Amino acid sequence: MSPDADALVLARALETLETVILGKPAQIRLCLACLLARGHLLIEDVPGVGKTTLAHALAHVLGLAWQRVQFTSDLLPADIIGVSIFDRAQQRFNFRQGPIFTQLLLADEVNRASPRTQSALLEAMEERQVSADGTTYVLPEPFFVVATQNPREQLGTFALPESQLDRFLMRVTLGYPDAAHERALLRGGERRELLPHIGAALDAAGVLRVQRAVREVHVADALLDYAQSLIASTRERADLKLGLSPRAGQGLVRAAQAWAYLAGRRSVLPEDVQAVLPPLIAHRLERRDAEPHGPDPGLAAEIIRAVPLSP
């Protein structure tokens, strides 16, 4: 299929997703952009707003092989990565791949697992490979992690450390549906039942193709200047604990490319950068005096407004 055809298919996929997750078109678009930018996605919200449904729907629409792991406090790294089992017949150890060997891993309630398990997952996310018993196993391509988590205030959770949060490209918050959609939800019944009936818009090869196309979306020098001054402004602000890392900066440009691609553009505009900035900084920047990990919708707008766009 041609890139343009892919774009059309993606547009269709987006619309399909919107019929499953009602009233959240912006978040859905962001999630898709995140995956197309080869980024891992963190969906954070209170239980019951459709986090898991969204993750399922993404996997369906992209036509990827997926696994779901419900994280619990007794989950061990081996439960995700896999384990070597002694094969009596062949007299040697065989590695039995864990659920991580898939194209889309849905890590449900990732902050319920112990830090050790979390770090095993996050390491795999970064390296796109796992090591067990001295052997390195490359994870399939594409490989995404869509993790969901409850806000930290919930009991029995282990917060992800900041350095590991940085490995998620975006953090998306769904929020309660508005009144009209709540009504539709109440009437429409269980949204998840719709999932099997959604056709896949793409397949693994298609996703890789789209990812390549995203990387080719043009980034002009003027845009790099703008992105750079945005990033720099977060480092200059004294009211933030930390500025954006260089990795986050790369992510910003990649995500903006994906956003531009979804909008059918061949080059990135400042508007694309501004659109992906909020989920990009949601889990990275914190005000000094703010509640930890509290939602701060005003911050992104503040950062954007503070950096003028030169003509």
Place this chain on the structure above:
Amino acid sequence: MSAAPDLRPRALAWSAAAFTGGVLLQADRLPLWATAVSLLAVAWRLAAERRRLWLPGTLQRALLALALAAVVLARFHTLNGLAAGTTLLMLMAALKLLETRGTRDERILVGAGLFLLLAACLDRQDLLRVPLYVAQTLLCCGALAGIAAPQLELLRALRLGGRALLLAVPLALVLFLFFPRFAGGFWAIPRGDAASTGLGDSMDPGSIMQLIANYDPAFRVRFHGAPPPRETLYWRGPVLHEFDGHAWRRGPERLRLRAPLEPLGAPVRYQVTLEPSQRRWWFALERPERAPAGRVFLTYDDQLVGTEPVAEPLSYEAVSYLRSRSPAPPPAQLREDLTPPPGNPRTRALAATLRERAPNDAALVAAALDYLRSGGFSYSLTPAPLSADAVDDLLFRTHEGFCGHYASAFVALMRAAQIPARVVTGYLGGEWNPIGSYLVVRQSDAHAWAEVWLAGSGWTRVDPTAVVAPERLHRGVLDLLPDAFPTRERLLHSPWLRALFAGWDAANSWWGTHVVKFSYEGQLDLLRRLGVRAPDAVDLGRAFIAGLLLWLLWLGLRITPRPRGVRPDALGRAYLRLCRALGRAGLTRAPHEGPLALAERCAIERPRLAPAVEGLLQRYAELRFGRGADDQAVRDFTRAVAQLSLGRWSGAFP
């Protein structure tokens, strides 16, 4: 726009720097503990800014303020003195620093820095310190800029302040020259005591030695006319009358003015600028015609005694006659200078012998000098110590000493021989500064000589040292006996440094007379030189206003500074033009708004413009952010923007 990034720590650092500068300027004048407390407060506040240390609350600060004020009171016994007042102000400002919260507090601290600078200016005016004062002024002005705009970098803020200061310099000069100076105190603040230097009101044989080792200038002299030969330059200081066998004293304070002098020969006119000595002596060549204008008396023993110690550089005009005849004093006064030396039996015996042989007083004086010349006496700055009968010891045992010894011994000998005599201390000679064409008289030129009363010629100067070491008249002590001095003085005296010092001394002297001592008289004199006849304060006011107006005119006409910032390229300019046209039509681009967002807003808020504008905005987005824009495309875009006509928005919404 959104809340700016928090830049308060930088503003705080500026105010702390301005204050610290003021504290350091005063560090050598104010008590060490006060400086330490102030610097500690600065360090504390800056550290607290970085890592949220505890800072005192209102009550603690009030208590601390009271405690510090009490300590100042206990140390100085007053809060009114310059040093005490400055210390108190500094400590209170340091406390203020601990509670700085906003721009206002920070500016107050800069004010404190300027006030400390003012106190330093009041206290000391050496040329050497002027660069420090300039630096502190610059720092304070830079701090004002830095506090007003904390996002400025250090150098930019300093440059802003420095630029404004440079522009202010012409006006400052106008004000300095023409602002009418009403002399004199509205209120008096006692000054702190400073150590007194120079000749004292007593002399024992060793006291002059301490002065001779000091290379600091005592005063400078500018002759109106050719300077007299060096060996005649006896600068008269304290005259000592009372002798206890070892040391000489001035004796009880008596206010007796001198009768007019009978001059022999031409007068020497000159201007003397005294360095602060904290003593009351003014110096003049032997012998002054009358007391110079100022708070000074010419006493019966030809000495100039001021009413107050000299605390600041002081200039006066003086007239002296190198040769003169003093009027006959009342016999009672003469008798005071006849008191024979206590003890010293061998001296008395020598005096008796001389008296028997000599036909008159003049011959006796000559005989005594002969005795010194031929008796194997030598000039030495490290003489053997003398016992209680110091005169006997010198004349008959050690045979070595310097001016103080010989003057003392000679006067004692004269008195023992019934000739009225007294010791005169002062300076001899001086160093000619060819750059400034003036004479520097240093402490090392200190000298002591004798004066005897001879019927017919009056009080006559006799310098026994000149008999023992005739070369002393022509050269300074340092030249004479270099090895007797510490290294520093010797080094200062080396020829190549001497040239350097002559330059520095000339600058210092110019600074002292033309800047530090510039006064109302100086202002009038300047006007006179500018051609105003009989100038007064009104003329000064006129000159001042004229200068002010000229400066304002100059400031107003000054070309605007070169713009900073980069001019946008052709595409950017065309886009700005488009944005301006849109603005006139009622759609203003927000600072962060991208072209497509603007187009979208246009469709919403000004749908009628949208068809004309949307395409252009999209075109701009493609050209700016797309894959390379060729010049032709940019030109086309520019032309399209130029042809665009959107009309003007009436102000009302559709």
Place this chain on the structure above:
Amino acid sequence: MSSTAERALPAWPLRWRAELTGRFARWIRARQGVDVLPLRLERRRLYILPSRSGLAFCVLLLLMLLAGLNYGNSLALLLTFVLSGFMLVAMQQCHRNLLGLQLQSASAPPAFAGEPAALLLALGGEATARPRLAASLPGATAGSADLPAYQGATLAVPVPPQRRGVLRLSRVRLETRHPFGLFCCWTWLHAPFELLVYPAPHGSLPMPDSDLRPGTRRRGSGALEDEWLGLRPFRDGDSPRRVDWKAYAREAPLLVKEYEAAASDVRLFDFARVPLADPEARLSQLARWIVDAEQQGERYALRLPGRTLPAQRGPAHRHRCLAALARFDEAPG
């Protein structure tokens, strides 16, 4: 007058002061007349006074002068004179920072009630850089911007949250304290700036169902030209012809096939039919629906007493509808 001035009246000194500034403002307004943008700030409309710090600096200078004269101390006097000159230079620089400033245009993007809004002033474009300009509405906080040379900049003047309606911002104060904060130079702009304040989108009533107005043909029910879009759960009132019976046969729930055109059923939001007593609450509810419907990509029409906006969608339509709500009941003229 403008509703930004509506603040609780404080104690009498402040009231007195407010009265005085008000009188002064009216005088200025009468003196300057209404401004027509673009304009260039001329000398006669710039006012300059020392700021509070500037006054304190003056007092400091006076003290220094007294001390210098008292001691007859030339160095202290010289310092005083240098600083006096510095003060005057600061005044001139402050004044020049505003003099000749080009004010290109001003406009205010519409905002929802209760949310902060902004008046955008487009400034500059000349070859002079003008740092630290600030602008404010009476009684509100100031927005600030640095104006780089050549480029010009937009200064966003914050407008505090407002009530629904059309807000007339009659007066903007543009000031600068550059470079040392010792002086404040300012000017007043009087131009008919208008800010449209939409009603705040509030209300939890469900959106009225698609309402087919008489005369509209129901397009797209399975017609060939419509593109299949996807499935959505069955709702009451859906045509049985569009139910995906094959899926139902596979024991899926009742699903409805959606088509491009079919998705654009028209919703009619009628002021008269909102079951709320308070007209403002009705307007808020209507705003809520408009925002939601637009977000869902639905077509909607708005009917207000005496005015009907035909069904459409898109941001411009949304704006028209919300603007109509904002101007609802507006006194004519």
